[in-house]
């Protein structure tokens with residue numbers, strides 16, 4: 001955990017979300033990710049972004065009548081997120097950031113405090129935040145314990161995706177990038193501290209099975225995959241990406 005946190009705390013991870021560095025495939029990934037959220041908008045009143053950095057969707061959430069909670073382990077992002085809420089004059093009762101880890105979701109997300117029903121929350125892991133977290137089984141067990149609906153948006157593991165990711169990490173300025181592939185998935189590491197994995201869908205499916213949590217897998221854009229509740233997947237499926 002310390003290494004991941006240090007990488008983002010140091011600012012070396014900030015380039016990963018610089019739109020100027022996004023290749024076309026990642027632009028499409030993020031456009032489709034937003035369309036998925038829009039499609040599911042009727043299903044939730046509270047959007048919880050996990051691994052939020054300073055927030056990808058707080059403005060969208062508030063503009064669409066949702067409450068918003070951003071969660072990240074890096075204090076700097078939480079502070080910046082809170083400042084953005086003030087700068088955008090978003091209602092701080094509707095839009096908050098909290099410092100903490102996805103491993104402690106039940107302690108961090110209390111739907112009752114927002115006056116929202118448990119099933120009307122969406123635990124959302126955007127833009128492969130999930131693949132930057134330490135232990136997927138601990139997190140998936142936490143999701144199960146929380147009973148919260150979830151949507152994990154991540155990369156696939158096709159050769160096309162791997163080529164795209166490697167070039168993108170290079171364009172972000174990381175050097176000596178190494179690709180490690182095993183039964184879990186495809187991880188890219190660099191001496192800067194970059195360490196980001198895309199899990200093979202079958203492997204993540206297995207993790208969900210161990211945690212006794214039903215999951216459906218939806219491939220979207222050319223390079224991305226979503227893991228979500230079967231009932232949410234049914235709503236997403238009809239969209240053509």
Ligand SMILES: C[S@@+](CC[C@H](N)C(=O)[O-])C[C@H]1O[C@@H](n2cnc3c(N)ncnc32)[C@H](O)[C@@H]1O
Pocket residue numbers: 004005008016017050051052053056071072073074077100101102103126127128129132133134
């Ligand atoms: C690739 S960034 C996520 C991208 C960002 N959410 C976006 O949509 O642009 C990964 C983020 O996950 C955070 N993170 C890593 N481990 C975490 C954990 N266990 N719980 C919550 N956030 C975590 C990191 O601090 C970092 O901000």
